[in-house]
Amino acid sequence: SAAEKGGHDYFMLKEIAEQPKAVADTLLGRIDGAGSLRLDEVRIPVGVLRQVDKVVIVACGTAFHAGLIAKYAIEHWTRIPCEVELASEFRYRDPILDQQTLVIAVSQSGETMDTLMALRHAREQGSKVLAICNTNGSTIPRESDAVLYTHAGPEVAVASTKAFLTQLVACYLVALYLGQVRGTKFADEIRDVVRDLSRMPGAVERVLGTMGPVRELARSLAGKGTVLFLGRHVGYPVALEGALKLKELAYMHAEGFAAGELKHGPIALIEEDLPVVVVVPSPRGRSVLHDKIVSNIQEIRARGARTIVIAEEGDEAVVPYADHLVRVPVTPTLLQPLVATVPLQVFACELATARGNEVDQPRNLAKSVTVE
Numbered sequence: 001s002a003a004e005k006g007g008h009d010y011f012m013l014k015e016i017a018e019q020p021k022a023v024a025d026t027l028l029g030r031i032d033g034a035g036s037l038r039l040d041e042v043r044i045p046v047g048v049l050r051q052v053d054k055v056v057i058v059a060c061g062t063a064f065h066a067g068l069i070a071k072y073a074i075e076h077w078t079r080i081p082c083e084v085e086l087a088s089e090f091r092y093r094d095p096i097l098d099q100q101t102l103v104i105a106v107s108q109s110g111e112t113m114d115t116l117m118a119l120r121h122a123r124e125q126g127s128k129v130l131a132i133c134n135t136n137g138s139t140i141p142r143e144s145d146a147v148l149y150t151h152a153g154p155e156v157a158v159a160s161t162k163a164f165l166t167q168l169v170a171c172y173l174v175a176l177y178l179g180q181v182r183g184t185k186f187a188d189e190i191r192d193v194v195r196d197l198s199r200m201p202g203a204v205e206r207v208l209g210t211m212g213p214v215r216e217l218a219r220s221l222a223g224k225g226t227v228l229f230l231g232r233h234v235g236y237p238v239a240l241e242g243a244l245k246l247k248e249l250a251y252m253h254a255e256g257f258a259a260g261e262l263k264h265g266p267i268a269l270i271e272e273d274l275p276v277v278v279v280v281p282s283p284r285g286r287s288v289l290h291d292k293i294v295s296n297i298q299e300i301r302a303r304g305a306r307t308i309v310i311a312e313e314g315d316e317a318v319v320p321y322a323d324h325l326v327r328v329p330v331t332p333t334l335l336q337p338l339v340a341t342v343p344l345q346v347f348a349c350e351l352a353t354a355r356g357n358e359v360d361q362p363r364n365l366a367k368s369v370t371v372e
């Protein structure tokens, strides 16, 4: 009913709108007044966490994209090597696991069979498993050594939105916590990031307040067959997530690429008026990447692409090459996915609506996939 959807036309729109609160709730009580992480819920002894020499993240779909982003954060803040693998591939290749491996299973529903089978396999090899999950008491947390719950609240729409943002928050918290318990040379940076994390609910709210032009753009593209998404660094998994949302909801051909791969093949796809969404990293700090992606935008535009550029407020370098410019608030590089994903969710939802598709229940899909 309309009441259940909180006055929105679809659960997906309600859940997109709930993201600032979902992010805030997932941070709540987990950072103390001094800016230290308080993750007592993670009932894996600190002594064990100090011995971890490899992190392996297993997940499917959108949760897998959260895992891809987590890898950048974990390796940067902890210097522990981190692999991310599709849960459905993991146990069939005889992965290398032992007692010093920490496996993180990310799942909204906690019932995804592929992820469950992957974590069972990891535990059989003696690895500790930490679940990041949104559903209290579901199978994946029950079978794990510990769980960090995302507090997104129930997610009804098949396409994951607020669960994804809270998975990112949980992954950042775990990465920072691992850094904290192991002691890292990034102590100052960690303190800054903790402060920046607490500002993210407001940043997500700001993005939501500027989505009118994104919706309008989506409607104007309803007749298109293909949309490409490019990103680099943590923007690459964001591009993959933008493409997945569009496939699920708009039933369009959509692909995400690492922008640096363009010249190794995908640039051959560029043709007149092809919409290409580009997620641009911050011009500060990682300016090398920023400059490279600006050249990518120039290259594809010179070949006729219609560029839809998602860039930080104040990033003027992209302006001449953006046919459509979507601004997101300034954030530290690693946190940018929390704001950059939101326009892509809105874009996919509006395109699906314009194409007459069922937004909350896309064809052929189920909310939780309990078969392998």
Ligand code: AGP
Binding pocket: 060, 061, 062, 063, 106, 107, 108, 109, 110, 111, 112, 115, 158, 159, 160, 161, 248, 367, 368, 369
């Ligand atoms: C997301 O929009 C999808 N519907 C899907 O990829 C989902 O993320 C995947 O099936 C994993 O589900 P889980 O988080 O419940 O394990």
